[in-house]
Amino acid sequence: MSKQIQPVRGMNDVLPAEIGAWQHLERVARGVFEAYGYAELRVPIVEHTELFKRSIGEYTDIVEKEMYTFQDLGGDSLTLRPEATAGIARAAISNGMLRGARHKLWCLGPMFRHERPQKGRYRQFYQFDLEALGFPGPDVDIELIALTVRLWQALQLKRVRLTINSLGTPEARASYRERLQAYFRSHESGLDEDSRRRLEGNPLRILDSKQPAMRALIEGAPLLSDYLDPESQAHFAALRAGLDALGVAYEVNPRLVRGLDYYSRTVFEWVTDALGAQDAVCSGGRYDGLITQLGGEPTAAIGFAMGVERVVELLLQAGSLPPAATPEIYIVANGERAEREALRLAEQLRDALPGRGVLLNLGGGNFKTQFRRADRSGARLALILGDSELDRGVAAVKPLRREDGQTDCPLSELPARIASLL
Numbered sequence: 335m336s337k338q339i340q341p342v343r344g345m346n347d348v349l350p351a352e353i354g355a356w357q358h359l360e361r362v363a364r365g366v367f368e369a370y371g372y373a374e375l376r377v378p379i380v381e382h383t384e385l386f387k388r389s390i391g392e393y394t395d396i397v398e399k400e401m402y403t404f405q406d407l408g409g410d411s412l413t414l415r416p417e418a419t420a421g422i423a424r425a426a427i428s429n430g431m432l433r434g435a436r437h438k439l440w441c442l443g444p445m446f447r448h449e450r451p452q453k454g455r456y457r458q459f460y461q462f463d464l465e466a467l468g469f470p471g472p473d474v475d476i477e478l479i480a481l482t483v484r485l486w487q488a489l490q491l492k493r494v495r496l497t498i499n500s501l502g503t504p505e506a507r508a509s510y511r512e513r514l515q516a517y518f519r520s521h522e523s524g525l526d527e528d529s530r531r532r533l534e535g536n537p538l539r540i541l542d543s544k545q546p547a548m549r550a551l552i553e554g555a556p557l558l559s560d561y562l563d564p565e566s567q568a569h570f571a572a573l574r575a576g577l578d579a580l581g582v583a584y585e586v587n588p589r590l591v592r593g594l595d596y597y598s599r600t601v602f603e604w605v606t607d608a609l610g611a612q613d614a615v616c617s618g619g620r621y622d623g624l625i626t627q628l629g630g631e632p633t634a635a636i637g638f639a640m641g642v643e644r645v646v647e648l649l650l651q652a653g654s655l656p657p658a659a660t661p662e663i664y665i666v667a668n669g670e671r672a673e674r675e676a677l678r679l680a681e682q683l684r685d686a687l688p689g690r691g692v693l694l695n696l697g698g699g700n701f702k703t704q705f706r707r708a709d710r711s712g713a714r715l716a717l718i719l720g721d722s723e724l725d726r727g728v729a730a731v732k733p734l735r736r737e738d739g740q741t742d743c744p745l746s747e748l749p750a751r752i753a754s755l756l
């Protein structure tokens with residue numbers, strides 16, 4: 335035998351046993367997104383590397399060490415998207431969608447980050463991504479968060495809580511940055527290697543450090559909230575008042591800075607205590623400067639992304655999933671003539687009973703084998719065809735999940751009989 339080919343580390347297969355949870359989430363999410371006027375779009379998985387450098391930021395973990403970047407045969411530097419916001423902003427610009435127009439958009443798809451894989455953290459993972467382009471807020475900020483609340487309710491997920499913060503304008507952040515830099519410089523010997531590198535490029539990222547040794551230093555750092563400009567303060571106050579008015583519970587976390595550089599003002603994160611270390615299930619914020627930064631006209635925008643694997647895990651833990659769909663009818667056929675007839679009968683039933691799962695025994699086998707397969711399939715009814723049934727123009731109908739006996743039914747009356755039994 336040849337040597338088996340291994341899957342790529344951190345990249346998962348979603349097998350039929352798990353797909354029900356994914357499809358349930360997709361169905362529910364799609365319904366909620368549509369109820370708020372979001373339209374689906376699909377953007378490429380690969381973009382020019384420059385797009386991510388310019389949007390996510392040179393000094394972020396993602397751009398510094400997590401991107402799947404390669405040169406294509408034409409010599410261009412391309413990157414598998416680590417997130418969707420940059421691509422959607424790029425798409426809005428390239429397709430001339432902005433020009434004062436407003437768009438509510440969502441997409442679903444795989445993202446790629448070369449992180450250290452662990453439970454809930456993968457190198458290929460799926461995100462639902464929502465973006466509202468052309469809305470200065472704070473009304474849309476409130477509505478977007480209300481949408482996430484509705485989604486958790488529709489999915490019957492309770493172990494999630496909301497944290498929010500404001501990052502202010504780029505100008506406010508610049509003065510905070512100077513203050514923070516001075517603080518960390520005065521404690522330079524306590525900085526780990528990553529933080530030392532970030533000290534010059536992007537000191538705010540130091541606040542993101544998960545190193546326990548850095549915790550005390552970070553705790554003592556000045557707070558961005560003390561440097562917010564008056565407009566951002568008003569924006570944040572309106573956001574909080576809006577959430578209060580809707581009865582949405584939240585916690586203000588002044589240390590929430592997010593790992594991507596494009597944010598301004600509102601940022602938020604839904605976290606859970608049910609998934610261990612990878613506790614963020616849905617994160618986002620406002621990025622009013624990004625579209626200009628990418629060469630588009632000034633366009634206020636906000637959005638979020640939700641980690642599908644993490645939400646699926648929550649659904650599985652909560653057990654709040656609808657029962658899996660199983661076929662309803664299994665056709666057992668014995669003998670060459672009956673097998674031929676069964677193929678035709680299965681097609682006729684699929685015509686006559688759209689939406690009903692009709693499974694045909696394939697590959698022959700004696701009655702015992704076929705009934706075992708019928709039982710495992712989860713079907714509720716077996717139709718049995720053999721020479722004696724064919725000679726009489728009937729099929730035997732046998733409920734598989736009840737004790738009722740087997741009865742014969744003329745082939746022409748099968749759809750009505752099946753409908754009455756299911």
Ligand code: HAM
Pocket residue numbers: 416417418419447449454455456457458459460461463464465593594614615616617618619620621636637638639640641642643644
């Ligand atoms: P992010 O915080 O990098 O934000 O990712 C959003 C969500 O994706 C996280 O909360 C988490 O649920 C999930 N996630 C991230 N990395 C992984 C991973 N390695 N494995 C599994 N799940 C993961 C963004 O991506 C922004 N684009 C969000 C946004 C949209 N901001 C504005 N618009």
